[in-house]
Amino acid sequence: MIAASVPFLVRAAEEEFDPDTVTPGIWGFVLTFVVMVVVVLLVLDMVRRIRRVNYRAEVREQLEAEQREREVQVLEGDYAAPDAPDVTPGPASPSGDGDDDGDAAAASDDEDLPPAR
Template identity: 65%
Template sequence: MIARLTGAIAIAAEEEFDPDTVTPGVWGFVVTFALMVVVVLLILDMVRRIRRTNYRAEVRERLEVERLEAEVLGDQGVAPDVPSPSPNADDDESGPGAASAR
């Protein structure tokens, strides 16, 4: 077995190597181009998925902040969406009790 292997190596060493005849050819170009297209598409998909993940994380953070603000305002006895009464609320005559006060 070793003798055959050394014989094949000796025959290969005797042959002259011509770099002009060794080319990948058209199929080598097609395969390389297809591989490049697949890699570019994978990179675009990865960037899209990373961007989507980052946006989801930002939205989660905003929702968490809003929830915490609502809890803090709720603990203080103030409703988060109800505006505080103005200081001149007693002078306003257009309120619901204005008609009965006259």
């Protein structure tokens, strides 16, 4: 069996090394470059998404802390609404329909607060 494999070994030793048969060539470079670009774009997208999630978590924590602080102040009785409208009776509107701007001011104050969860 060893004698049968000797001619193959001798012929393999006589062949010259051809670098074109072992290099990936231009297509290998192009495909590797495309894969690299796709990976870089995916990493950038992932970083952006993670950053967005972190910012949302920070804002949510701040809103929850403000809500807890407001609830503590209400329970202690020290709470005064920061943007409370001054509801003083004013002169009636000239049209006589009784519309009061106090209702519009109260409605706009509700828009400043974040939505309840």
